[in-house]
Amino acid sequence: MSFAIESKRATFSAMSTSKTKNGTRLREAALLTPTDLGAKATRDISGAMNAVLADVFALYLKTKNFHWHMSGPHFRDYHLMLDDQGEQIFAMTDDIAERVRKIGGMTIRSIGQISKLQRISDNDADFVEPLDMLAELREDNQTLISKLREAHDVADEYNDVATTSMIENWIDQTERRHWFLFETCRNAKSGGH
Numbered sequence: 001m002s003f004a005i006e007s008k009r010a011t012f013s014a015m016s017t018s019k020t021k022n023g024t025r026l027r028e029a030a031l032l033t034p035t036d037l038g039a040k041a042t043r044d045i046s047g048a049m050n051a052v053l054a055d056v057f058a059l060y061l062k063t064k065n066f067h068w069h070m071s072g073p074h075f076r077d078y079h080l081m082l083d084d085q086g087e088q089i090f091a092m093t094d095d096i097a098e099r100v101r102k103i104g105g106m107t108i109r110s111i112g113q114i115s116k117l118q119r120i121s122d123n124d125a126d127f128v129e130p131l132d133m134l135a136e137l138r139e140d141n142q143t144l145i146s147k148l149r150e151a152h153d154v155a156d157e158y159n160d161v162a163t164t165s166m167i168e169n170w171i172d173q174t175e176r177r178h179w180f181l182f183e184t185c186r187n188a189k190s191g192g193h
């Protein structure tokens with residue numbers, strides 16, 4: 001198991017623990033959905049899935065950022081492709097969060113928590129060349145594929161077949177986005193024109 005996942009688990013766990021110090025332990029206990037997977041599975045799978053959820057939100061917002069700030073002669077194609085991809089990425093978020101809740105875990109509550117957990121970096125630049133946008137998203141989707149595989153390994157350790165099954169579909173979708181971005185970059189001239 002990678003240090004990155006362990007580190008993110010620790011971060012999410014620390015965020016939850018700080019709440020218990022304020023007397024919210026009993027209220028949190030009311031949210032513990034019963035599961036036959038066991039407490040260790042709930043902790044480990046939730047940790048991996050919450051980190052993936054933060055990555056997905058980060059990738060969603062960057063995809064929309066580039067959709068909104070696209071420019072150049074291929075504007076229409078690139079703008080529409082990123083809109084399709086953004087919709088697909090956003091659709092993952094509710095399923096990931098609800099999967100965590102189904103197995104008794106707590107999930108993300110705020111943009112602040114997302115920023116602490118995300119492993120896909122933001123891009124706040126004033127201007128990004130069209131082809132640089134597509135190349136960056138291609139790399140980010142590649143990163144997401146590897147993080148999904150890591151989360152799959154964690155769920156597989158506990159025979160959580162529902163989580164592994166969902167992750168397998170998300171890997172396929174992410175590989176499709178990566179394929180489209182790869183081909184679009186490959187066939188375009190430098191500078192996106």
Ligand SMILES: [Fe+2]
Nearest residue numbers: 067068079083
């Ligand atoms: Fe739009």
